[in-house]
Amino acid sequence: MKKMILPLLVLSSVAQSDELDNLIDTSSAIVDQIRKGVMLVGAAQEYAHQGDALSSGNLSETAHISTEQLEAYNAALYGMSSYQPFGDLQAVLEEKAQGELDLMDDAIDTFTEVVVDMIQVIEVTEMAETASSPQEEADVQNFVTANAEVLTIDQGEVDTYNQAVDDIETHANNASAYLAVAGNEQAVEFLEQGIENANTTAEQTNIFYDANQQWVAMGYNTTRNLTAVYLNGSNYGLDLYVSETDILAAGSDTEFFKTSPVNYSCFMNEVDCEI
Numbered sequence: 001m002k003k004m005i006l007p008l009l010v011l012s013s014v015a016q017s018d019e020l021d022n023l024i025d026t027s028s029a030i031v032d033q034i035r036k037g038v039m040l041v042g043a044a045q046e047y048a049h050q051g052d053a054l055s056s057g058n059l060s061e062t063a064h065i066s067t068e069q070l071e072a073y074n075a076a077l078y079g080m081s082s083y084q085p086f087g088d089l090q091a092v093l094e095e096k097a098q099g100e101l102d103l104m105d106d107a108i109d110t111f112t113e114v115v116v117d118m119i120q121v122i123e124v125t126e127m128a129e130t131a132s133s134p135q136e137e138a139d140v141q142n143f144v145t146a147n148a149e150v151l152t153i154d155q156g157e158v159d160t161y162n163q164a165v166d167d168i169e170t171h172a173n174n175a176s177a178y179l180a181v182a183g184n185e186q187a188v189e190f191l192e193q194g195i196e197n198a199n200t201t202a203e204q205t206n207i208f209y210d211a212n213q214q215w216v217a218m219g220y221n222t223t224r225n226l227t228a229v230y231l232n233g234s235n236y237g238l239d240l241y242v243s244e245t246d247i248l249a250a251g252s253d254t255e256f257f258k259t260s261p262v263n264y265s266c267f268m269n270e271v272d273c274e275i
Contacts, residue, residue: 019076019083026073030065037063086195087202093182093216096207097175104171111164118161119261120151177209177231180240181216187229187236191218194227214241 040063047053124144131137144151181187195202198220206219217228233239251257259266259273266273 019079020085022072022076023080026069026076029069030073033063033065033069086192086200087204089192089195089202090182090188092202092205092207093178093188097178097182100171100175100178104168104175107164107167107171110160111168114157114160114164115261118153118157119267120147121153122261124151173211174209176240177216178207180231180238181229184229184236184238187238190229190236191227194218195220198222198225 037060040060043053124140127140127143131140181191192202195205195218198205200220200222204221206221207216208219209216213228214232215228215230217226219226229236229238231238231240257263261267263273
């Protein structure tokens with residue numbers, strides 16, 4: 001029954017410090033060689049005029065700048081063109097979405113397990129609804145009486161079911177909100193400007209979805225202000241809220257629903273599966 005409700009983006013996040021670290025490392029390597037060369041030249045001037053010291057004759061090679069060092073430095077220079085000193089907001093949003101998708105999957109696993117535990121209530125319902133004669137009604141009574149212990153649903157199962165449904169909705173909404181903002185160029189630019197204004201990075205901000213405010217908001221360590229993108233059509237064309245009817249209609253057309261215990265014959269016997 002496990003199925004991703006939302007499409008999963010392929011996420012490729014590289015730490016934003018990599019480009020700067022490469023530049024520091026490669027430039028420092030060349031500076032070290034130049035510093036060594038300057039020291040050798042200074043020593044050569046002193047010793048040559050005084051005539052009281054000699055090197056091995058190969059010491060200058062230790063101050064050489066290698067082709068590898070040169071190429072690494074030049075590559076690091078060009079690599080800085082993709083460096084994002086204020087962080088990669090889009091990657092942060094996508095990573096948060098992935099985290100929510102993972103949590104949603106865990107909740108779906110829990111939901112699936114408890115639904116399977118309660119599956120016979122569906123069989124009872126079908127038997128009772130189709131009983132059209134006294135004998136068939138007696139068959140329902142006999143079945144229920146003989147299997148009462150197995151058919152009984154306890155409060156713990158109900159609590160688990162209810163919590164799982166809540167968790168799935170929460171994590172699905174969070175993921176959808178983050179992915180929607182991450183995929184909207186104008187919204188990303190707006191939030192990035194807020195990061196620059198606060199002189200911080202995307203990785204250091206607190207990004208969260210608020211269902212009551214209907215926004216994805218971003219808070220900063222350096223200020224109490226929030227920067228927010230609304231998801232109700234107020235800005236950037238992000239109008240995500242749909243009706244319960246639309247959601248249930250979409251859900252009824254999914255493989256997850258069609259192969260679930262709700263379709264008892266399909267789930268138990270793999271017949272009447274309309275996928």
